Amino acid sequence: MSIWKKFQRFLFPSKQERLFTKDIASIIGRLPKNLNLYKLATLHSSVGKLSKKGFRVSNERLEFLGDAILNMVIAEFLFKKFPYENEGFLTEIRSRIVRRATLNKLALKIGITELVELQDKNHKKRKNSIYGNALEALIGAVYLDRGYTFCKGFILKRIVQDHLDLQKIIHTDSNYKSKIIEWAQKENKEILFESFDEVDGNNANLFEVSLIIDQERISTGKGTSKKRAEQNAALEACQKLELL
């Protein structure tokens, strides 16, 4: 695009652009400085075009960045909120917050889903991770556009405070094992948890469990107890089978 065209577009944005700006502003609570970042954040790889340098332009790089930022902000939030809990608790609660199922719901709540550009709106994976990923990409865009302090505030205010029921997340005993067993009974599948010898990891003794459905191993989980490892294996299976 020529500089003249860019300047023209800056002075007279299209209606679509004005609407998009308004949508983003209502989500992040301030006018975006660099709208292109937010356009990129809502660009799913199914519509991403190849750039001149042979690089497919989509929100995946921003998602990588946003994921790291979200993890850090939530880590600090939990660290300060729970001064007498150990790192095992903090790790567990954070993983419940940043897991795809939670992020997908949050993406719906803050309204990013409407903005995501997809090849095919009836995409098979629609209910899957696309929107959670877009939320992470949005966080990446907010960080690059507005800096660390604003982005942290955005996460804590617009995501954690407005939409996250922390007490529920902590007290829901996410029993994925019973969920998968229930599913298997309904679907008439044979299900088996196979546990392995205690393995000595870096920090503590680690258990490993495989989940086998109809003779096919579909997931493995690790944990500091056999129960924990089973839950992790079951969680992964639930995610793969889209039971969450």
Add this chain to the structure above:
Amino acid sequence: MSIWKKFQRFLFPSKQERLFTKDIASIIGRLPKNLNLYKLATLHSSVGKLSKKGFRVSNERLEFLGDAILNMVIAEFLFKKFPYENEGFLTEIRSRIVRRATLNKLALKIGITELVELQDKNHKKRKNSIYGNALEALIGAVYLDRGYTFCKGFILKRIVQDHLDLQKIIHTDSNYKSKIIEWAQKENKEILFESFDEVDGNNANLFEVSLIIDQERISTGKGTSKKRAEQNAALEACQKLELL
């Protein structure tokens, strides 16, 4: 400790405290504001005492925080340094940087190892993850003591720029598979990579491989190709067997 005692100690710090302050200042490049954070960061759980509230005081919570900060700073660094690489590349290079083996070496280089308080200096796990963990805890302490911008500068200047050979990290094809096979031949062990059906993860097809040594499964790895999954399984095995 009474307020009077605290005040006294503030005015006349012990020799040990003055030395510790000097050591920390030489590592982070500025005088620490809150020395207690750094004391905590160098306190391994083997010497951590139970607090009044039944909470074992050690550097593990700070490690949780520092790990998240390090991940984020490295993510942004790579995101900006490699504008034409996809998120798979960024994820892979970051994981090579933040893995225990690299962090342990970095901890040695920046001199935190001398400061770590351990129960037993000949601790079996000494060569293991203790120092990498202490480095992460130090990062957490720097963040809480001096804020985000300083901490980011500390990581980028004192760790990445001074001690990390990024080109080597990128171009070293970390062939853990050949490393573990070599070890097995030397130790006369039977070794087998067992691969499982392609499993459909959230984003892409995922492969899973188990590494079996003398009929015992010692690790599993996942990856977007069978080769990658094998490497990850071999890497985990190398870590468990302390071959790195």
